[in-house]
Amino acid sequence: MHKNIIQHIRQHIVLSNSDAIILNKYIEIHQFKKKEFISQESRACKHLYYVEKGCLRMYFINKKGVEQITQFALEGWWISDYQSFLNNTPSQYYIQAIEASGIVSIEKQNLDNLLIELPQLEKYFRRILQKDVAGAQLRSKLLYEMTKEEFYVHFSTSFPDFMQRVPQYMIASYLGLTPEYLSELRKKNI
Amino acid sequence: MHKNIIQHIRQHIVLSNSDAIILNKYIEIHQFKKKEFISQESRACKHLYYVEKGCLRMYFINKKGVEQITQFALEGWWISDYQSFLNNTPSQYYIQAIEASGIVSIEKQNLDNLLIELPQLEKYFRRILQKDVAGAQLRSKLLYEMTKEEFYVHFSTSFPDFMQRVPQYMIASYLGLTPEYLSELRKKNI
Numbered sequence: 001m002h003k004n005i006i007q008h009i010r011q012h013i014v015l016s017n018s019d020a021i022i023l024n025k026y027i028e029i030h031q032f033k034k035k036e037f038i039s040q041e042s043r044a045c046k047h048l049y050y051v052e053k054g055c056l057r058m059y060f061i062n063k064k065g066v067e068q069i070t071q072f073a074l075e076g077w078w079i080s081d082y083q084s085f086l087n088n089t090p091s092q093y094y095i096q097a098i099e100a101s102g103i104v105s106i107e108k109q110n111l112d113n114l115l116i117e118l119p120q121l122e123k124y125f126r127r128i129l130q131k132d133v134a135g136a137q138l139r140s141k142l143l144y145e146m147t148k149e150e151f152y153v154h155f156s157t158s159f160p161d162f163m164q165r166v167p168q169y170m171i172a173s174y175l176g177l178t179p180e181y182l183s184e185l186r187k188k189n190i
Numbered sequence: 191m192h193k194n195i196i197q198h199i200r201q202h203i204v205l206s207n208s209d210a211i212i213l214n215k216y217i218e219i220h221q222f223k224k225k226e227f228i229s230q231e232s233r234a235c236k237h238l239y240y241v242e243k244g245c246l247r248m249y250f251i252n253k254k255g256v257e258q259i260t261q262f263a264l265e266g267w268w269i270s271d272y273q274s275f276l277n278n279t280p281s282q283y284y285i286q287a288i289e290a291s292g293i294v295s296i297e298k299q300n301l302d303n304l305l306i307e308l309p310q311l312e313k314y315f316r317r318i319l320q321k322d323v324a325g326a327q328l329r330s331k332l333l334y335e336m337t338k339e340e341f342y343v344h345f346s347t348s349f350p351d352f353m354q355r356v357p358q359y360m361i362a363s364y365l366g367l368t369p370e371y372l373s374e375l376r377k378k379n380i
Contacts, residue, residue: 060331068334070327082324092331115313122312123305129319134272136326137260141250141282143333144258144366176334 004052005104008076012124019118026114027106032097038105039095045084047105051075054101057170060092069173072098072166078128098166148177152185194242195294198266202314209308216304217296222287228295229285235274237295241265244291247360250282259363262288262356268318288356338367342375 005027006020015023029052032038038056039045049056051073058071058079070093073079084091085108097103106114115121142151152175156163163171172182195217196210205213219242222228228246229235239246241263248261248269260283263269274281275298287293296304305311332341342365346353353361362372 060335062335070330070334082320082327086320086324119309119312122309122316126312126316126319129316129323130272130276133319133322133326134276136323136330137272140260140326140329144260145250145252 004075004102005050008050009121009124012127013120015118015120019120022117023114023121026110026117027104029102029104032101032103034097034100036097037094038097038103039081039091039093041092041094042090044088045081045091045093045095046088047107048078048080048085048111049073049095050078050104050106052102052104054103055098055165056095056101056103057098057166058093058095059173060094067173069170072162072170072174074162078132098170148175148181149185151175152177152182194265194292195240198240199311199314202317203310205308205310209310212307213304213311216300216307217294219292219294222291222293224287224290226287227284228287228293229271229281229283231282231284232280234278235271235281235283235285236278237297238268238270238275238301239263239285240268240294240296242292242294244293245288245355246285246291246293247288247356248283248285249363250284257363259360262352262360262364264352268322288360338365338371339375341365342367342372 006015006023009015009023032054038049039047041060053075055075056073056079057069058073058081059067059069062068071079079095081091081093081095083089084093088108115125142154146154155171155175168182168186169179172179175182177185196205196213199205199213222244228239229237231250243265245265246263246269247259248263248271249257249259252258261269269285271281271283271285273279274283278298305315332344336344345361345365358372358376359369362369365372367375
């Protein structure tokens with residue numbers, strides 16, 4: 001039994017022990033080593049992933065051949081390439097473990113079947129997605145109104161633990177900064 | 191009865207005529223004139239809004255006192271300030287009708303009650319939100335990899351009707367361009 005995800009679900013809805021046993025039939029848990037790939041470009045991203053332990057990054061290779069990180073996922077977060085997941089089209093992203101990670105995954109058809117068997121989980125996923133949309137709206141607003149330096153200060157103040165945990169060049173990629181510029185900002189803001 | 195939204199829901203789930211009558215108890219429909227406000231800054235955004243007819247824009251006033259558009263909503267789209275909606279905090283956005291618009295709104299407590307009475311609507315909202323997240327991921331990727339000119343070309347090719355329908359200065363605001371630069375791009379790309 002995957003206690004972590006069950007606790008997470010129980011923060012949102014009632015899930016009995018017998019429901020948890022049903023859930024267990026539809027999900028898989030895998031341990032990934034640091035730098036292992038959870039999902040790869042040019043293959044369909046057929047799963048939703050939940051981080052029980054560890055940290056993931058999602059990135060694509062841009063026209064210059066450089067990795068561009070678009071999202072991170074820490075403990076308690078769901079992540080997927082939703083375009084690929086919903087349309088069964090090849091993904092343009094890589095999802096990779098930044099640390100040794102314990103990941104719960106649920107395949108699309110299994111999700112559909114699970115939601116037939118336990119329809120109360122619809123509410124759980126709706127609530128998770130509402131928060132995702134709220135987060136995307138906030139991020140979009142910050143990107144419109146802040147300079148890169150302000151965005152860095154906001155990000156490092158909001159997520160100090162995360163700043164310690166993730167390599168600096170990955171944070172630079174996510175924030176759209178060169179690693180050199182990020183290094184200067186860090187010195188200035190100490 | 192609001193035929194438009196009921197048809198939209200029926201694209202995703204089964205909704206009987208008696209369910210539609212129940213739905214009707216929880217939603218409101220209002221007609222907004224061009225330029226009328228649906229939701230305003232500094233008040234909590236307590237509703238989700240569905241566009242039956244017309245077009246909305248969502249914007250905030252940036253530090254320079256300039257309107258910055260972050261989203262549009264056309265027929266068949268839902269829109270809200272989800273941070274404000276979920277946390278009952280003052281919104282930082284205005285939502286305004288760009289054209290005369292017919293808007294279905296559902297208040298937060300009414301949504302909760304509706305979802306108790308018609309739990310099958312959880313699936314509908316989950317599916318809408320999944321598409322929203324997919325859209326946000328795609329937009330974020332385009333913003334990372336495209337120049338403003340490429341983003342304009344992509345946007346105008348993907349949504350030609352929309353380009354005709356929305357004033358040029360609003361498209362410039364959304365794309366982060368000056369109206370003068372957008373005007374130049376338009377001439378170049380005719």
